[in-house]
Structures are given as structure tokens and as C-alpha cells.
Amino acid sequence: MTRERRVALGCLMVLVLAAAVGAGGDPGIPLYEAARARYRALDADGPEARNPESWRAAARRFRRVADEAPRSAKADDALYMVGICRERAAALSAGPADRRAAVEAYDRLARAYRDSRLADDALFRAGRILEGAGDRAGARRFYERVLRDTPSGDMVGAARRRLRDLDRPTAVAGVRRWSGPRYTRVVVDLGHTVAYQVGELPADPNAKRPPRIFVDLRPARVGRGCERCVAVGDGLVRRVRVAQHDPDTVRVVLDLEEPADHRVFPLEGPARLVIDAFSSRSASEDVVARVLREGAAGRRPFRVVIDPGHGGKDPGALGPGGLKEKDVTLAIARELASLLREREGWEVRLTRDRDVYLSLEERTARANAFGADLFLSIHANASPSRRARGIETYYLSPSSDRAARRLAALENRGREEDLAEMEHILADVVLSAKVEDSRRLARAVQEALVDELARSVGPVRDLGVKQGPFYVLTGAVMPAVLVETSFITHPEESRRLRDPAFRKRVAQALAKGVEAFARGRGG
Ligand SMILES: [Zn+2]
Structure with a gap:
């Protein structure tokens, strides 16, 4: 072949190749989209999502993309999803x-697709998995690869x-706890995760030992001033003990009155570990206890917990003229509570009814302890842009878009980076959350707010129902949403938020949304 012909042929092949790719010639894309659709269906909670075999099947579908179309633009995304x-x-x-298998998938992604935007996340997640399994040397290798192989990654x-x-012992600083009938939350405060x-x-x-739940923290030391034995005595947890189990390990033990289900998850900024214990007494006993408590004819009340965002030393977002989010949220929450308390058979509680600071884990602890049927956290939005405006409602999800993550970091009073670290852990917590019901509650609240306010105060921008990694929704065992009622940073919306009449309208709209949700579930 002459050089000219070779060049011409080369050009032609490039054109053909480009056309093929442009016309959907990437065989990985349909495979990936199909796997992704099945993944989304599985992700909505249901019995399938509680079966590990479903997730393994989902992983196999994603793996096919990387195996059969390794050059596909979606091959790296697919391997990432295998890991997830x-x-x-x-x-x-x-x-x-x-x-x-997850570590292998992340490792393969980072080796085969070095320039992928997911390479640093994959390496980091592999490190977290190994660290969680106690393999610190393995974790170290992956973290070092993040620095070496993806130096510009986030x-x-x-x-x-x-x-x-990794090798620096954390100081266990103390234990806090909240109790309800059949529920106890213990929070262990740490120097770092x-x-x-x-x-x-x-x-x-x-040995006269009761049933126990224990958590081993490693590497860790019992901090100076940490109480070693905290009496609880709420009928479920007798006491919490903290001890140096071996030179590297602190063991936190919950001495139980009876065997209990449990769930453990960490939160960041400041670092702490949340241990939830639930009485595992059977449902039939539950009915008996309820009848005894409420009378044979008594119907279980519908319980609502309203959470006014922020408070005390945490003012939340600030608006023009010194308007504080914590004051706006409390005023709306009080109005809403008094509206809902008029409903027969409804019990309504506020997480706070005055200007006081509450940790985020305390808010859901109170809702769990109360046995709430729904949890509504009220907030006002903020943006560096004074033009940002509108209403949006969130439910909990570990993975979300950039904007949701930024807002969650703001509401969590933490760093956006911490959330990236938290994502894989939140995934476990979300498994036990009422995702489907939360989404329905979010829709009901958002629709009611947008409709009512559009009628009564004029045009509002509907920013929709979204998902985000909000700590205040993490660990709630009932449907839980966070509503951003308006932007406190927008001149016009801030003026509205300051107006008692507008706050009342917001409360009325929220009441309608909550009632629509309750009707839907026969409450
Ligand atoms: Zn807020």
C-alpha cells in the first residue's frame, strides 16, 4: 500500500469509527443502561433490596459491561457499580x-482506567473497606495510591x-444516650474516626452476664475523664461500659435486659459512633402491650415529630437584616404543631420548643424513642447567590448530586469531603430506612407547599423532591424528610420568611402535606 493510500484509508477508518461511536456503536452503553435501570429498581426499598443475592446479581450485570466492552465509555462506571x-x-x-469482590472491582477500575474520574473514589472506597475489616496495611496501600495515582482527584x-x-489511636471521650420504650440510642464521642x-x-x-452488644474500636484509648460505666436502666439497656480491652482496642459494651436488634453507624464532624438498640420482642407481644396501654377499643395514635432546624449556638443560615434560620424554623414548627394537634388521634411533638441547641443524632433519637410515624425537619435554604430561590424537599440517600451534597454539608455542619467518606457507610443505614415511604412523604409535602403558597402568596419556584446525605435524617426508623421552605438568602423570600402571616401559610401547607401522606397510609 502506498503511503497516500494508507493515510486515506486511515482517515476513512477514523471516520467510520467515529460514526460508529456517534451512532451508538459503543456496545457497553446499552448494557450499562440496562444494568443501571435494574439497579435503580432494586435500590427502591423492598424485600429484594434486603437479599444480598439481589445485589450480587446486580454486580454481575455491571461486570458484563467491563468484560464484554472494556473499551466502552461506561466500562469504568460499570466497575465502580460492581464495587457499590x-x-x-x-x-x-x-x-x-x-x-x-468490591475491593477487587475498585482495584481493577483504578488499574485499567487510571484517568477515570472515578479512580480516586474507587481507591478510597477500597481503603475504607479494608480499614473497616481491620486490615490497616491493606488500607494504607490504597490510600497511598490515591495520593500517588490520582493526585488531582477530590x-x-x-x-x-x-x-x-490510620495508626493514631482515637480517644474515646464519653458516652451519651437517649431512651424510649423498647429503644435506646447510645452515642460514643471520639477524637477521630x-x-x-x-x-x-x-x-x-x-458468669451472671446478661445478653450484650459490643463495639470494638481500634486503634483507640479510653480518654481521660471518660465515664467507664454509665447506668441506663430503661428496660432495654441496663448500662453501658467502656474499657481498654487490649492495648489497641477500646470495647464499648451494652449490657441488655433482653436480646436486642442493633444498628451501628458513624457520623463525622465531630467524630462519633451511634449505636441503636431495638427491643426484639415479637409483634404479637407488641399488640398485647398496646391493648393494655391504650385500652381494647383504643386505636394507636398517629405520631408526628416536627424538628425545627438548628437552635441555640447553631443559628443556621443567616438572611438580610440578621434574620436567623433557627428562629424561622421554630416559628413555623410551632404553628404546624398547633394545627396538627387539633386532629383527633394525632400526637405531635417538637424536637425543641425553644431556642436550644440539639445535636443532629438527638433529633432522630427523640423521634425513634417516641415511636413516631413520621419525622419532618424544617429548614430555610441558603445560597451564595442572592438569586437562588424556591422550595425543595429531601429524603435520605447515600448518593446524590453535587448540589445536594453541598447543601447536606451545610446542614450537617460538616465538610463536603466528610460526606464522600461517609457515603458507603450511609448506604448501610439507608437499607433500614423507610425509603419508599419517605419519598412519598417528600412528594406530599412538596406538592402541598408549592400549591398552597402559589395560591396564597404568588409565584413560587418548585425545585422538586431530591435525595441527599443529611445526618438529621440518618438513623430515623420512620419516614423522614427535610424541607427547605424558602431561601433565607433571597431578598424577597427572606422578607416573606420574616412575616408571621407567611410562616402561618407555610405551616398550613405543611399540615396539608402531612395529612395527605397520612391518608395515603390509612393513618
Ligand atoms: Zn438548615
């Missing part, structure tokens, strides 16, 4: 196989922090 799916399976199963800061803290393992021990009558 196997992590979801790992959260539901005991063995190490799922964790190992996980560099997080990887550097994990490397700094470290790996932890959760276990159960049955009652040991010979």
Missing part, C-alpha cells in the same frame, strides 16, 4: 467474599486524613 453492589451485599451478609484530602489517623467491629454475646447465667 458488592458493598451493598456485604452490608447484608457475614462473610468476607462480598467485601473482597479524594486526596480525605485519603491524607485517613493516612494520618477509626475502624470498628460490632458483635453480640448471649446471656451467660453461670
Whole structure:
């Protein structure tokens, strides 16, 4: 072939190739889209999502993309999703196989697709998985690869922090707790986040030991001034003990009155570990207890917890003229509570009814302890742009878009980077959240707000129902949403938020939304 012909042929092939790709010639894309659609269906909560085998099947569908179309533009996304799916399976199963498969997928992504925008996330997640499993040396190798192989990725800061803290013992500073009938939340305050393992021990009558839940934190030391034994005595948890189990490990033990279900998750900024214990008494006993408590003819009340965002030392977002989010949210919450209390058979509680600081974990602890049927956290939005305006409602999700993550970081009083670190952990918590009901509640509230306010005060911008990694929704066992009622940073909306008549209208609209939701579930 002459050089000219070769060049011409080369050009032709490039054109053909470009045309093929442009016309959907990437065989990976339809495979990926199909896998993605099945993943989304699985992600909506249901019995399928609680079966690790479903997640393994989802992982296989994504793996096909990378195996059959390794050059596809979606091959790296697919491998990332293999990792995510196997992590979801790992959260539901005991063995190490799922964790190992997730690490392998992330490792393969980072090796085969070095320039992928997901390479740093994949390496970081692999590190977190190994760290969680107690393999600090393995974790270190992955964190170091984040710095070396993806120096411009946005996980560099997080990887550097994990490397700094990996072998540095955390100080266990103390224990806080909240109780309700059949529910206890214990929060362990830490110097920084470290790996932890959760276990159960049955009652040991010979040694006069009750059933126990324990959490081993490693590397850790009992901090100076940390109470070693905290009496609880709420009928479920007898007491909490904190001890240096071995030179590297602090063990936190919950001595139980009876065997209990549990769930453990960490929060960042400041670092703490949340341990929820739920009475595992059977549902039939539950009915008996309820009849005894409320009378045979008594119907269980519909319980609502309204959470006015922020408070005390945390003013929330600030508007023009010194308007504080914490005051706006409290005023709306009070109005809403008094409206809902008029409904027969409804019990309504506020997480705070005055200007006081509450931690985010305390807010859901109160709702869980109360046995609430729904949890509504009220907020006012903020943006660096004075033009941002409108109403939006969120429910909990570990993965969300950039804007949602930014807002969540603001509401969590934490860093956006911490949320990236938290995502895989939140995935476990979301498994036990009422995702489908929360989405329905979010829609009901958002629709009512937009419709009512459009009628009574004029045009409002409907920013829609969204998902975000909000701490205040994390660990709620009932449908839970966070509503951003307006932008406190927008001149016109801020003026409205200051007006008692507008606050009342917002409360009326929220009441309609909550009632629509309750009707839908036969409440
Ligand atoms: Zn807020």
C-alpha cells in the first residue's frame, strides 16, 4: 500500500469509527443502561433490596459491561457499580467474599482506567473497606495510591486524613444516650474516626452476664475523664461500659435486659459512633402491650415529630437584616404543631420548643424513642447567590448530586469531603430506612407547599423532591424528610420568611402535606 493510500484509508477508518461511536456503536452503553435501570429498581426499598443475592446479581450485570466492552465509555462506571453492589451485599451478609469482590472491582477500575474520574473514589472506597475489616496495611496501600495515582482527584484530602489517623489511636471521650420504650440510642464521642467491629454475646447465667452488644474500636484509648460505666436502666439497656480491652482496642459494651436488634453507624464532624438498640420482642407481644396501654377499643395514635432546624449556638443560615434560620424554623414548627394537634388521634411533638441547641443524632433519637410515624425537619435554604430561590424537599440517600451534597454539608455542619467518606457507610443505614415511604412523604409535602403558597402568596419556584446525605435524617426508623421552605438568602423570600402571616401559610401547607401522606397510609 502506498503511503497516500494508507493515510486515506486511515482517515476513512477514523471516520467510520467515529460514526460508529456517534451512532451508538459503543456496545457497553446499552448494557450499562440496562444494568443501571435494574439497579435503580432494586435500590427502591423492598424485600429484594434486603437479599444480598439481589445485589450480587446486580454486580454481575455491571461486570458484563467491563468484560464484554472494556473499551466502552461506561466500562469504568460499570466497575465502580460492581464495587457499590458488592458493598451493598456485604452490608447484608457475614462473610468476607462480598467485601473482597468490591475491593477487587475498585482495584481493577483504578488499574485499567487510571484517568477515570472515578479512580480516586474507587481507591478510597477500597481503603475504607479494608480499614473497616481491620486490615490497616491493606488500607494504607490504597490510600497511598490515591495520593500517588490520582493526585488531582477530590479524594486526596480525605485519603491524607485517613493516612494520618490510620495508626493514631482515637480517644474515646464519653458516652451519651437517649431512651424510649423498647429503644435506646447510645452515642460514643471520639477524637477521630477509626475502624470498628460490632458483635453480640448471649446471656451467660453461670458468669451472671446478661445478653450484650459490643463495639470494638481500634486503634483507640479510653480518654481521660471518660465515664467507664454509665447506668441506663430503661428496660432495654441496663448500662453501658467502656474499657481498654487490649492495648489497641477500646470495647464499648451494652449490657441488655433482653436480646436486642442493633444498628451501628458513624457520623463525622465531630467524630462519633451511634449505636441503636431495638427491643426484639415479637409483634404479637407488641399488640398485647398496646391493648393494655391504650385500652381494647383504643386505636394507636398517629405520631408526628416536627424538628425545627438548628437552635441555640447553631443559628443556621443567616438572611438580610440578621434574620436567623433557627428562629424561622421554630416559628413555623410551632404553628404546624398547633394545627396538627387539633386532629383527633394525632400526637405531635417538637424536637425543641425553644431556642436550644440539639445535636443532629438527638433529633432522630427523640423521634425513634417516641415511636413516631413520621419525622419532618424544617429548614430555610441558603445560597451564595442572592438569586437562588424556591422550595425543595429531601429524603435520605447515600448518593446524590453535587448540589445536594453541598447543601447536606451545610446542614450537617460538616465538610463536603466528610460526606464522600461517609457515603458507603450511609448506604448501610439507608437499607433500614423507610425509603419508599419517605419519598412519598417528600412528594406530599412538596406538592402541598408549592400549591398552597402559589395560591396564597404568588409565584413560587418548585425545585422538586431530591435525595441527599443529611445526618438529621440518618438513623430515623420512620419516614423522614427535610424541607427547605424558602431561601433565607433571597431578598424577597427572606422578607416573606420574616412575616408571621407567611410562616402561618407555610405551616398550613405543611399540615396539608402531612395529612395527605397520612391518608395515603390509612393513618
Ligand atoms: Zn438548615
